[in-house]
Amino acid sequence: MAGPLPVSPLALPLPVLPPIAGVRLATAEAGIRYHGRTDVLLVELAEGTAVAGVFTKNLCPGAPVTYCREVLPGGQARGLVVNAGNANVFTGAAGARAAEETAQAAAATLGTSADKIFLASTGVIGERLQAQKIVAAMGGLKANLAEGGLEAAARAIMTTDTFPKAATRTARIGGVDVTIAGIAKGSGMIAPDMATMLSFIFTDAAIPAPALQAMLSKGVDHTFNCITIDSDTSTSDTVLLFATGQAGNVPTEDPGELADFRRALQEVLHDLAMLVVRDGEGAQKLVQITVEGAVSNASAKRIALAIANSPLVKTAIAGEDANWGRIVMAVGKAGEPADRDKLGVAVGGVWMAQAGGVVPGYDETPVVKHMQGREIEITVEIGLGQGRATVWTCDLTHGYIDINGSYRS
């Protein structure tokens, strides 16, 4: 690409990010691929920090994903190292060694063991990660560790992202205020060159790892796993949730006591996932697709994703065309129970088709106006049951071709 990408028209400003007790961050310019910008992040986590994680389902994952999966069952974290510019994917034994060396160096720097260090890498695939550049940066990173570095962290992990992404909420557990703050990067649901989705969420709440993992897994299911840019699945997608326990609440796994925290976590995950879609490669419109009346929630989600991943639906939206014929096609190709004579399609709340046919004499004016906006809402009624799901995507534009069709420079 010649020069930086223009900032997405769907970008939102960074919120004010509070420090999280027990979390200290530092960024540095390690020169892994980029120059003149930060590209490595070190996070120090207080003794006793619990951790939960979810990772890509891609069967050819990067070395850092393999590493994290190995140490996650311990449930404890003392550090996190993230680099941008090289994904350390498809690098064989050398990749595993680079991950191990990075973890060892971070462990020594933070005075802990490598099985409490978590790793993530994002950037080009198939080139060896020069771990020594990260190792060499450790001293400087340690010296700069400070609370309140989340905004700088959000910038250091960017690749093809056109804006930094963060979200925060507060909640109460047993009468004690706790805070959640998270950062994310990603702008293709994945472009393995550059645009893997990574997210790191920190809280000062005291929550044991198993309860943390349950909440994260369920939360991701309705947020990050409900967004798609281009149907491609990164080799490196990683979401990690760290709970330092510094807020002073009594540690609890009780679902009732955690209800407010669960709500707040869900909102943070939702916000971060929406920010990734808003930075979808070439995105001009944010699209919400709700499927109702499917035979189950899982069926509704599969239908919704078939619509969201259809290039024909996405190009129609780019063209501001409320093309319900393509939506019907996508419902049919999902392979889920559907009856063409019961289908309904609404755009912006206006039903264009119902019971298998065009709504006679429906007024196209509000639909045309809605399609010209930045945020598009599509609702599909299947008419067979109570299953329901909402997913989010963006349109497919010339910008996507520009970003992904240019020769690697």
Next chain:
Amino acid sequence: MAGPLPVSPLALPLPVLPPIAGVRLATAEAGIRYHGRTDVLLVELAEGTAVAGVFTKNLCPGAPVTYCREVLPGGQARGLVVNAGNANVFTGAAGARAAEETAQAAAATLGTSADKIFLASTGVIGERLQAQKIVAAMGGLKANLAEGGLEAAARAIMTTDTFPKAATRTARIGGVDVTIAGIAKGSGMIAPDMATMLSFIFTDAAIPAPALQAMLSKGVDHTFNCITIDSDTSTSDTVLLFATGQAGNVPTEDPGELADFRRALQEVLHDLAMLVVRDGEGAQKLVQITVEGAVSNASAKRIALAIANSPLVKTAIAGEDANWGRIVMAVGKAGEPADRDKLGVAVGGVWMAQAGGVVPGYDETPVVKHMQGREIEITVEIGLGQGRATVWTCDLTHGYIDINGSYRS
């Protein structure tokens, strides 16, 4: 769209098409949607013609597909009516009536019963097909029926196609020469507005319907079902094979006696499928993807299609970038058995990656040159078994966005 699309740079000229004994064709301007061009095709088939068919797996099929599925078990055909401009999809009971009326009119015109008439429609979705326009054209069509109208037929069924598509072969059955000739249309693997894939193949061979069906189903599996433009599945895809029995061979179902016919049919299906890919919306390059060493042929095909449908792989090819990282990503997202440390990727016959890593010091020069050509060959070695499959697709370019992102006019 403003004006006609430029002819695909991958277009091939029409072959000389022989008449098929027992097949008479006529085209007419019925004015269903287009003006100043033919848009309806009537085919009269000799008494005793056997028929085989395969149809879209989309669960919201058009009325003509439903109609054909109902009459196909009879195994006999006397006529075929095809219209372009309106797909008769998502039109409810009115759509079923339009199909019925068309079939009744054709049956009366050809002096047969409606259960021996086959139908196909392609064009916009969700608008009522005005069957009376087709019915009104029947008299003129009958008067014009003639052998040797295949080229005109190939043109009459086009929608967003940029060139007409046909293929022909000869074969011997029991010492008798038989001829096969087929036509096709389609330029998105589907754009339901306009670009459904239809193919009609005619032969003068005498082959009973069950044997014909078996050969067609198997043949389609390795040809039309191995091509993808954009992963979307039409509501109207239809392939019909008619055998008039006029060549004079002794009717046979013996696989040995049919071997040469099977070879010739396979070649016709292959040629027609390749022509559809060559007219893929916005296509600048024809891409052949072969997966070897998978755990089974079915697994190899799923992996190959995951690569062929990946927007990131397709945009990389458009950018003439031999981006094997994206190919590895696509292998991983296919969900089939794969081991990243055994993967190999070759482009244009040159292995870029083997055994899970870049081939040290490989010469990029021939790969770069290959990527700049019109026909791209990608081979992926999985390294786990003997499973093998080849699929074909095209690149994803600005042209695709132009064609599909413009407002319906």
